[in-house]
Amino acid sequence: MSQAVADRQETEERQTVGGRFARLMDMGDGALAFWLLLPTAVLLLAIIVYPVCRLIYTSFLSLSLTSGLPASFAGLQNYRDMFADPVFWSSFWNTVIITVVTVPGALVVGMALALIANIPFRQRWAFRLALLVPWALPLAFCGLIFAWFFQSDYGIVNDVLRRLGLPTVIWFNSYAWATVAICLTTIWKTSSFMALIILAGLQTIPRSLYEAAEIDGAGRVRQFFEITLPLLRPAIAVALIFRTITALQTFDIPYTMTRGGPGTSTVTLAMYIRQNTVDFLDLGYGSALAVAMFALSMIVTVFYLRMIRRGA
Incomplete structure (x- = not known):
């Protein structure tokens, strides 16, 4: 008798579990999407939203680990100090100059590399591998x-200039030449990233469009401006967003390359944030600088997204 009761209870439990599972599978699209996205939302809150909110909160504090004083609310004092700080403005404009120069430069060089890598020739695989x-x-x-x-003494660039009979340059003793060296290095480093994204976009353009354009008598230059460039706009926009934010x-x-020299003339905003938070241990002021860089990145991102939406 007890065995029959136990079997009946086990059957009822299985039916209950099965009913719960069936109800779970029969939930609407909205409820299913909520439960599927919940882990991602929690993860984003933990690794993005909370640190950003904590950063903004710290930027309103007077918190210097070298002072020996406890943290206290400072209001907008860190931001007032930031706007009155000449080194902040110098680092801000250095960052803007590097961005304005290197992003278009990397786009132009990356576009050229992508177009070459898209040409069908036997050693194309080696060229594409070199892009990496x-x-x-x-x-x-x-x-x-x-x-x-x-x-300046034994570098390759000055050696080439000597062999060509041109005057050599002391690159890192001048703000202008040091900025040129930094921008050229950055363009060399980042143009391959732009090329890889643009090359992926080129692969999605149907060959039939070029064949139809050739039949209509369109040359290579006209094909580039009327077919390639318009269809590459989404890929270019994505590349510009990532490249601008990293710039x-x-x-x-x-x-x-320069440690910010000569003096502090080539210090970027990220370098100045690191100097205040790591070297000077001024977490309040460093957080205010980081908030400024975060705001600048968000403004640029929104600008690009509006461009993409308007183009679409």
Whole structure:
């Protein structure tokens, strides 16, 4: 008798579990999407939203680990100090200049490399493989390599200038020449990234469009401006968003090449944030600088997204 009762209870439990599973599978699309996206939302809150909110909160505090004083609410004082800080404005404009120069430069060079890599020839695989080399190298390693290239006494660049009978340049003793060296290094490093994204976009363009254009008598230049470039706009927009954001956060290449010199003339915003938070241990002021860089990145991202939406 007890065995029959136990079997009946087990059957009822199985039916209950089965009914719950059936109800779970029969939930609507909205409920299913909610439960599927919930882990991702929690993860984003943990690794993105909370740190950003904590950063903004810290930017309103007077928190210097070298003062020995406890953290206190400072209101907008860190931001007032930031706007009155000449080094902040110098680092801000250095960052803007590097972004304005290197992003279009990397786009032009990357476009040329992608178009070459898209040409059907026998050694195309080797050329495409070579595109990965600059992109795969660490940023700090690239900075050290090009710091040696631009070294005034034994660097390759000055050696080439001597062989051509041209005057040599002391690259890192001048703000202008140091900025040129940093921008050239950054363009070399990042153009391969642009080329890979643009090459992926080129692969999606149907060959039949070019064949129809050739039948209509359109030359290669006209095909590029009327077929290739318009159809590449989504890929170019994605490449520009990523490249611009990373350019605004430039740190490794100028840090390893010039250490911000001569003086503080080539310090970027990311370098100045690192100096205040790591060297000076002023977490409140460093957080205010980081909020400024975050706001600048968001403004640029929104600008690009509006362009994409308007183009679509």
